[in-house]
Amino acid sequence: MFDIAQNNKSNTFDAVVIGSGISGGWAAKELTQNGLKTLLLDRGRMVRHGDYPTANLDPWDMEHRGKTPPEEIKRDYPKQSRFPGNVRQETKHWFVKDPEHPYLEDRRFDWIRGNHVGGRSITWGRQCYRWSDLDFEANIREGVAIDWPIRYKDIKPWYDYVESYVGISGRREGLHHLPDGEFLKPMDLNVAELQFRDRIHQIYDDRMVTNARIANLSEPKDRGACQYRNRCKRGCPYGGYFSSVSSTIPDAERTGKLTIRPHSIAHSVIYDPNTGKASGVRVIDAETKEEMVFNARIIFVNASTLGSTQILMNSTSTSFPEGMGNTNGVLGKYLMDHHFLISGSGEVDGLEDYYYKGRRPGGTYMPRFRNIDAESGMKNFTRGYGLQGGGGRGTGWKQNIAELNYGKKSKEDLFKPGGPWRYGMIAFGECLPYEDNRVYQDPNAVDQWGIPLLRFDAGWKENELEMRKDMRIQIPEMLENAGLKNIQFNDQMSYPGQGIHEMGTARMGRNPKTSILNKWNQIHDVPNVFVTDGACMTSAGCQNPSITYMALTARACDHAISELNRQNL
Amino acid sequence: MDRRKAIKHTTLLLGTALSGGTMAGLMAGCKAEIKLGWEPSFFNSKEAQTLESLVDTILPKTETPAASEVGVPAYIDDIIGHFWKAEDQKQFQNDLTKVNKRAHNLFGAPYAELSTAEQNKIMDHLVEKARSAGTENQPFFLQLKELTYSGYFTSEFIGEEVLAYDPVPGTYIGDLPIEDVDQAWSL
Numbered sequence: 001m002f003d004i005a006q007n008n009k010s011n012t013f014d015a016v017v018i019g020s021g022i023s024g025g026w027a028a029k030e031l032t033q034n035g036l037k038t039l040l041l042d043r044g045r046m047v048r049h050g051d052y053p054t055a056n057l058d059p060w061d062m063e064h065r066g067k068t069p070p071e072e073i074k075r076d077y078p079k080q081s082r083f084p085g086n087v088r089q090e091t092k093h094w095f096v097k098d099p100e101h102p103y104l105e106d107r108r109f110d111w112i113r114g115n116h117v118g119g120r121s122i123t124w125g126r127q128c129y130r131w132s133d134l135d136f137e138a139n140i141r142e143g144v145a146i147d148w149p150i151r152y153k154d155i156k157p158w159y160d161y162v163e164s165y166v167g168i169s170g171r172r173e174g175l176h177h178l179p180d181g182e183f184l185k186p187m188d189l190n191v192a193e194l195q196f197r198d199r200i201h202q203i204y205d206d207r208m209v210t211n212a213r214i215a216n217l218s219e220p221k222d223r224g225a226c227q228y229r230n231r232c233k234r235g236c237p238y239g240g241y242f243s244s245v246s247s248t249i250p251d252a253e254r255t256g257k258l259t260i261r262p263h264s265i266a267h268s269v270i271y272d273p274n275t276g277k278a279s280g281v282r283v284i285d286a287e288t289k290e291e292m293v294f295n296a297r298i299i300f301v302n303a304s305t306l307g308s309t310q311i312l313m314n315s316t317s318t319s320f321p322e323g324m325g326n327t328n329g330v331l332g333k334y335l336m337d338h339h340f341l342i343s344g345s346g347e348v349d350g351l352e353d354y355y356y357k358g359r360r361p362g363g364t365y366m367p368r369f370r371n372i373d374a375e376s377g378m379k380n381f382t383r384g385y386g387l388q389g390g391g392g393r394g395t396g397w398k399q400n401i402a403e404l405n406y407g408k409k410s411k412e413d414l415f416k417p418g419g420p421w422r423y424g425m426i427a428f429g430e431c432l433p434y435e436d437n438r439v440y441q442d443p444n445a446v447d448q449w450g451i452p453l454l455r456f457d458a459g460w461k462e463n464e465l466e467m468r469k470d471m472r473i474q475i476p477e478m479l480e481n482a483g484l485k486n487i488q489f490n491d492q493m494s495y496p497g498q499g500i501h502e503m504g505t506a507r508m509g510r511n512p513k514t515s516i517l518n519k520w521n522q523i524h525d526v527p528n529v530f531v532t533d534g535a536c537m538t539s540a541g542c543q544n545p546s547i548t549y550m551a552l553t554a555r556a557c558d559h560a561i562s563e564l565n566r567q568n569l
Numbered sequence: 570m571d572r573r574k575a576i577k578h579t580t581l582l583l584g585t586a587l588s589g590g591t592m593a594g595l596m597a598g599c600k601a602e603i604k605l606g607w608e609p610s611f612f613n614s615k616e617a618q619t620l621e622s623l624v625d626t627i628l629p630k631t632e633t634p635a636a637s638e639v640g641v642p643a644y645i646d647d648i649i650g651h652f653w654k655a656e657d658q659k660q661f662q663n664d665l666t667k668v669n670k671r672a673h674n675l676f677g678a679p680y681a682e683l684s685t686a687e688q689n690k691i692m693d694h695l696v697e698k699a700r701s702a703g704t705e706n707q708p709f710f711l712q713l714k715e716l717t718y719s720g721y722f723t724s725e726f727i728g729e730e731v732l733a734y735d736p737v738p739g740t741y742i743g744d745l746p747i748e749d750v751d752q753a754w755s756l
Contacts, residue, residue: 190743358741395753
C-alpha cells in the first residue's frame with residue numbers, strides 16, 4: 001500500500017521527486033533503494049500496474065468501435081489529437097483534456113501529455129537508441145550552441161545499468177555511432193523486412209537495417225514476456241514493456257521508503273538564501289486547491305521537459321527573480337523536438353506464400369547515415385536522421401474495399417490474407433538548438449491553480465528544412481532501389497512538439513553563464529536541485545530520447561547520494 | 570441454451586476444431602436468432618430499411634452471415650450519425666432516397682421488397698455511376714461498401730467466430746507458410 005502524505009504532518013522527506021513519468025520513476029527507484037525517504041509527486045490521478053481499463057478490449061467491445069467522435073475531440077482534445085490516434089477510445093484516458101490544462105501558442109506547438117502516475121511512460125513509443133560521441137561532440141565540433149559537459153564514456157555505464165533493468169530487445173551490430181546495449185534477444189523480422197534489409201545491404205555501403213531496439217521483453221524477466229498483442233499504449237497487464245507503473249515505482253515501493261502523492265501540482269521549488277539551497281517544494285492539491293509545503297534535502301525535478309521548466313520559471317525569489325537557476329536568461333530557450341512525418345511504403349514482391357502470427361510491437365531501424373564521417377558529409381545540412389520501419393500483410397477485405405464489385409462472388413476471399421506484403425518507413429530528424437526557439441510564461445494568463453500559462457514560440461529553420469529535402473529524396477529512392485512496387489510517399493509538415501520528443505529549455509553545460517545545469521544535472525546555483533528529464537538536453541540527436549533520460553537520471557541519483565554521504569548537499 | 574455456448578460445447582464434444590467457415594455456417598443455421606433488431610438513432614425507419622437491404626446486397630448471406638445479421642446497419646447509423654458532417658449526412662440520405670425512387674420507377678416497389686436480381690440491377694447502376702465518377706467526392710457505392718465492410722469485419726461475430734481470432738498470440742512468426750493459414754486475423 002502507498003500512503004498519501006497528509007498536510008502538516010509528515011511533511012519532511014530526504015528527497016522529493018516531482019513527476020512520476022519515465023525519469024521520475026527512475027529517480028524514485030534509485031533514491032529509495034539507496035535508503036532515502038522519498039516523496040513522489042504527480043499532477044494527476046493514481047495509476048497502479050494493472051489499472052489499464054481498455055487493455056483487453058476488442059474493437060467491437062468499444063463504443064463506436066474505438067473511434068472518438070469529432071465533437072468530443074473538438075471539445076476535449078483539440079491539441080492532444082494533433083498526434084494521430086492519441087485520443088481513440090482505447091487511449092484517450094492517458095491524455096489531458098485541453099480545456100483543463102491550457103497553454104498558448106505564438107506559433108503552433110503540440111504539447112502532448114497525460115497527467116497521471118506513470119505519465120507518458122505508459123504511452124511511449126519504447127524505442128531505445130544510445131547516443132554516441134557523434135552526438136555529444138556535435139555542438140562543439142560545429143560551433144553550434146554550447147558543448148555538452150559529458151561524453152559517451154560518462155554515460156555508458158549508466159546506459160548499461162538502466163538497459164539491464166528495463167529489458168530491451170535488440171540486435172548487436174557493432175556500430176560506432178549507435179552503440180550496442182545490454183540487449184535481450186531481438187524480435188524477429190518478418191519476410192518483407194528481411195527482404196528489404198538484404199537488398200539495402202546489397203545496394204548501399206553506407207547504410208544498414210537492424211531490428212528495432214525496443215523496451216518490450218522478448219523473454220521473461222521479473223515481468224512477463226511480451227505477448228505480441230501490440231496494445232502497449234493501453235498499458236500492458238503482462239508487464240510486457242517497461243513503464244514507471246510496471247517497473248520502477250513498484251520496486252521503489254518495495255523498499256518501504258516511498259510515499260506517492262497523486263493530484264499534486266508542483267507550484268514551485270522553494271529557495272533558502274541562508275543555505276544557498278532549496279528547502280522544499282510548494283504543492284497545490286489539484287482537487288482541493290489546498291496549498292502545502294514538503295521539505296527535503298534534495299529535489300529531483302522530473303515533471304517532463306516543459307513541466308520542469310514551467311516549475312523552475314515559477315520558482316522565483318529575491319535571489320532568482322527570473323526563475324530558479326536562471327541568472328543567465330537561458331531557461332526556456334533552445335527548445336527542440338524531432339521533425340518527422342515524411343514517410344513512404346511499397347509492395348514487396350514474391351512473398352505471397354507467407355503470412356504471419358502475432359502483432360509485434362516494433363519493426364526495423366535504419367540508423368543515421370548522414371554526416372557520420374568524412375564520406376557521409378552533406379553540404380546543405382548538418383546532423384542527420386534515422387528511419388523507423390516495418391512490414392506487414394493485409395486481409396482480403398481491406399484489399400477489396402475500394403474495388404467496384406459486390407455480392408457472393410467475391411465474398412469468400414474477403415476472409416483470407418490478401419494482397420502483397422508491404423514495407424514502409426518514416427524518418428525522425430535532429431533539430432538544432434536555437435536560442436529563439438523558446439517557451440515563456442504568459443504575463444497575463446494563469447491556469448486554475450494560479451500558475452502562469454506557458455506560451456510557445458518555436459519553429460524549424462534552414463537546417464531542418466534542408467534535411468527534410470534529403471528525406472524526401474532518400475525514402476522513395478531506397479524503397480525503389482530495394483525493388484518495392486506501387487510506392488506511396490507521404491510528406492506532411494511536422495510541427496515542433498508533435499514528435500513528442502520535446503527537449504531542452506534548461507540545458508546542461510560546463511559554464512554557469514550559458515547553461516542551467518551542470519554535468520551532474522544539478523542546477524549550477526542550487527546544487528541540491530536536479531533536473532534529469534528532457535529539459536536538460538543540450539542538443540537533440542535523432543535517436544528516441546527516453547533511454548538517455550533514464551541513464552542520466554540514474555547517474556544523477558548516484559551522484560546525489562554520494563554527495564549526501566560526503567555532507568556536500 | 571445460449572447459441573454460442575451451445576456451438577462451442579458441440580465443438581468440444583466432437584473433439585475437433587471447426588474452421589471459421591464451417592463454424593459460421595453452423596451459426597448461420599440459426600438465422601432467426603442471429604438477426605439483430607435495432608433502433609436507428611440517425612436514419613428514419615424507411616432509410617434504415619433501405620440501408621439494411623443495401624448492405625445485404627453488398628455482403629449477402631452465404632455460409633457466412635449477411636451484413637444485416639451482424640449489426641452492420643446499426644454500425645452505419647452510428648458512424649454517419651456521430652462522425653459525418655451535416656452536408657455529407659444529407660447527401661447520403663438523398664442517395665438512399667434516390668435508390669428507392671429508382672426501385673419504384675423500374676420495379677414498382679421499394680428496394681427492400683425487390684427480388685435479389687432486381688436489387689442487383691440497381692446496385693449495378695450504382696457501380697456504374699461510381700466507375701464514371703470524378704475523384705473529388707467518394708461515390709455512394711464506395712461509401713456504402715466501405716461502411717459495410719468496416720462494420721462487418723470489426724463486428725464481434727465475424728471478429729471472433731469467422732476470422733482467425735487471437736487476442737493473445739504469445740509469439741511472433743514473420744514467415745508463416747500460407748498453407749498453414751485458414752482465415753486472416755481479425756485483430
